[in-house]
Amino acid sequence: MADTTYTFPIGPVHPALKEPTMFKFVMDGEVVVDVDVQPGINHRGIEFIGMRRNVLQTLHLAERICGICSIVHQYAFTLATERAAQVFEVPERAQYIRIIMAELERLHSHLLWAGVAAHELGFDTLLHLSWKIREDVQDVLEIISGNRVNYAMYYPGGVRRDIPPEKIPRIKKVLDHYKENFQMLADTFLGDPVIKHRTVGVGTLSKKDAIATSTVGPTTRASGVMKDVRFDQPYDAYADIDIKPVIPSNYGFEDAGDVYANIVVRLIEVAQSIEIIEYALDNMPSGPYRAEMNVNKVLMMLRKADGEGFGIHEAPRGEMCHYVRLKENQDNLDAWKVRASTYNNILAWQKKLIGQQIADVSIVAASIDPCIGCMDRVAVVDSRTGKEKIMTDVDFHRLSVEKTKRLRK
Amino acid sequence: MKVMNGDEFASYIKDRFGNNVLSMRVDKFKNGVKKSEFHSVWLRVDRSVFKDVMRAITEIHDEAHIAVASGSDLGEEIEIIYHLNLFWGERNRQLTVNLGVRCPKDDPHLPTISDLIPGALITEREKQEFLGITIDGIPDPRRLFLAENTPEGFYPWRKDEDQQEKLKKLYRDVHEEGV
Numbered sequence A: 001m002a003d004t005t006y007t008f009p010i011g012p013v014h015p016a017l018k019e020p021t022m023f024k025f026v027m028d029g030e031v032v033v034d035v036d037v038q039p040g041i042n043h044r045g046i047e048f049i050g051m052r053r054n055v056l057q058t059l060h061l062a063e064r065i066c067g068i069c070s071i072v073h074q075y076a077f078t079l080a081t082e083r084a085a086q087v088f089e090v091p092e093r094a095q096y097i098r099i100i101m102a103e104l105e106r107l108h109s110h111l112l113w114a115g116v117a118a119h120e121l122g123f124d125t126l127l128h129l130s131w132k133i134r135e136d137v138q139d140v141l142e143i144i145s146g147n148r149v150n151y152a153m154y155y156p157g158g159v160r161r162d163i164p165p166e167k168i169p170r171i172k173k174v175l176d177h178y179k180e181n182f183q184m185l186a187d188t189f190l191g192d193p194v195i196k197h198r199t200v201g202v203g204t205l206s207k208k209d210a211i212a213t214s215t216v217g218p219t220t221r222a223s224g225v226m227k228d229v230r231f232d233q234p235y236d237a238y239a240d241i242d243i244k245p246v247i248p249s250n251y252g253f254e255d256a257g258d259v260y261a262n263i264v265v266r267l268i269e270v271a272q273s274i275e276i277i278e279y280a281l282d283n284m285p286s287g288p289y290r291a292e293m294n295v296n297k298v299l300m301m302l303r304k305a306d307g308e309g310f311g312i313h314e315a316p317r318g319e320m321c322h323y324v325r326l327k328e329n330q331d332n333l334d335a336w337k338v339r340a341s342t343y344n345n346i347l348a349w350q351k352k353l354i355g356q357q358i359a360d361v362s363i364v365a366a367s368i369d370p371c372i373g374c375m376d377r378v379a380v381v382d383s384r385t386g387k388e389k390i391m392t393d394v395d396f397h398r399l400s401v402e403k404t405k406r407l408r409k
Numbered sequence B: 001m002k003v004m005n006g007d008e009f010a011s012y013i014k015d016r017f018g019n020n021v022l023s024m025r026v027d028k029f030k031n032g033v034k035k036s037e038f039h040s041v042w043l044r045v046d047r048s049v050f051k052d053v054m055r056a057i058t059e060i061h062d063e064a065h066i067a068v069a070s071g072s073d074l075g076e077e078i079e080i081i082y083h084l085n086l087f088w089g090e091r092n093r094q095l096t097v098n099l100g101v102r103c104p105k106d107d108p109h110l111p112t113i114s115d116l117i118p119g120a121l122i123t124e125r126e127k128q129e130f131l132g133i134t135i136d137g138i139p140d141p142r143r144l145f146l147a148e149n150t151p152e153g154f155y156p157w158r159k160d161e162d163q164q165e166k167l168k169k170l171y172r173d174v175h176e177e178g179v
Helices: A046-050 A055-063 A072-085 A092-120 A124-145 A165-191 A193-199 A207-212 A217-221 A236-240 A259-282 A295-304 A341-353 A358-367 A393-408 B006-020 B047-060 B118-131 B163-176
Strands: A005-010 A022-028 A031-038 A307-315 A318-326 A335-339 A377-381 A388-392 B021-031 B036-045 B065-073 B077-086 B095-104 B109-111 B134-136
Touching: A022 A358, A031 A341, A031 A358, A046 A055, A046 A335, A055 A072, A055 A295, A055 A318, A072 A092, A072 A295, A072 A307, A072 A318, A092 A124, A092 A165, A092 A236, A092 A259, A092 A358, A124 A165, A165 A193, A165 A259, A193 A259, A193 A358, A207 A217, A207 A341, A217 A259, A217 A318, A217 A341, A236 B021, A259 A358, A307 B095, A318 A341, A318 B065, A318 B077, A335 B065, A341 A358, A341 B065, A341 B118, B006 B021, B006 B036, B006 B047, B006 B095, B036 B047, B047 B077, B047 B095, B047 B109, B065 B118, B077 B118, B095 B109, B118 B134
Parallel strands: B036 B095, B109 B134
Antiparallel strands: A005 A022, A022 A031, A307 A318, A318 A335, A377 A388, B021 B036, B065 B077, B077 B095
């Protein structure tokens, strides 16, 4: 390490990060020379817990992995289970309800991200505007499922609830409202000179790097890579809809992979999701919404099943995968692996952050729409010796007690 | 890049690696009202040819996408399955390849694939710490998710008989340290 550089930790809990994670920057003046991302702060061992429960219990556990992307884990887990068991024939109506829920969630997730991005830039009026608009889709989700988060909609062999015809006009009303407001939101984000100045050319990711590091979701599409599971490998009702991945250059923008391109991709995906939901509502076939209504029978079918499956779903943040292995005459999952979208974007993060100014770190970090957790340790760098020590809560407790003792004297 | 469907891919690998391919299955899934189909290939190969198979896959599609590597403890052996997506970039062309390889617990070594697909680094680091295998030639062997004070020799996804004891001891130690 040259004499001119110094280490600068951000995290695990820091106002610049919406969720706790740990970055260690090597700085030269105000410029980031190197960065080490240290996740795992809130590794709760969900897979460990899931392997000790039966499939239907784990289905609900999977939903609780993340509070924002409530259904993406449930969707990927359901797909993996169905592909492992190979006994469920998912009704066509259920396939349409599944994608309606998934797209409604993409709407709320992208609008949430838009607000966070505006906040990171110090544009709080826009934060409040995007989140006000987001409330409408939350209402729709509540009308369909009864909940604003954790909708509990997916089930092996279909969905848990139907969308009855009388609810459809209410959903369409909200979609129309969105179409009216979309242009205003797009003009503000894409036309504002301050936002442009803060985001164009900041945190770039080249197309070559995006492909090499297997980056997923809007992060990779902003660099011009045509990766979208709904398009590459259409599953459920996505197979009936002609979806094109949103690449900035198809809409007259540059495939720069910078923060601006990320905003472009997510905003256009909001419009795309509205179109998909409208198509699905209009073309939803009639019929049953679940293959097997009896819960005990479903459990028996899963108990008899023997096999492995890999479910992939295009979550708002990108490709989301679950691997499930079932063994005959065993209630528990034999193996379970959860792969969230942010996991594949960690390496892209490093590429994006190097060469940035420290003031841009928070918006660059937010540009991949990270979804993390919290941790129990802090890295302390001694500025005099350059030595580093990891302090745990035990150390902090000890230091705290010592300080109290000192003050008593 | 030569685009193949699941059956073509399976027969290509089978022709090239013969008896070192231990098992093979092609799953076909129909979707939507139009019943369009996509394929998913499940392969198990011998450890001696694993790196060659991976190289053959990257020769077929040099921009192969690694989704994740999942791993599990099978008792005497540890199995790692690499989930790859090939031929992305065109509508309904993607082929999912699930390439499984096993290594015995007394010799838990696998070669790295991050030289072929750099994106595999994160998942290889995770497999090392959670299953206690060694990825030979990994560019960054540090832990990823586990806390640095997790004791050596404790691997959360192992299903060994003394695993529960180790886990209880881990909790007891943490408790006694006064957390």
